[in-house]
Amino acid sequence: MPPKRLSYQAIFDTLLSSHSNKLLDNVKRRRLNGMMDVISENKAKGMITRGWRRLMTIRTALDSFTGYERTKMQKR
Numbered sequence: 271m272p273p274k275r276l277s278y279q280a281i282f283d284t285l286l287s288s289h290s291n292k293l294l295d296n297v298k299r300r301r302l303n304g305m306m307d308v309i310s311e312n313k314a315k316g317m318i319t320r321g322w323r324r325l326m327t328i329r330t331a332l333d334s335f336t337g338y339e340r341t342k343m344q345k346r
Contacts, residue, residue: 329345332344
């Protein structure tokens with residue numbers, strides 16, 4: 271009778287998958303916090319970049335057309 275082979279491949283794959291998911295969650299959380307810091311009025315009062323100013327100007331201009339209502343998708 272041949273000896274049985276012991277394989278830890280399934281356990282290793284599970285651990286690798288779990289580790290990858292944990293790293294991905296950390297990255298997502300950091301990005302979300304970073305974006306929230308930029309958007310937050312308290313933290314971004316003196317740090318508004320030219321890009322944000324331009325974006326606010328464009329949005330204000332698009333909202334200023336009388337007689338037209340933009341959809342939620344267009345506003346986003």
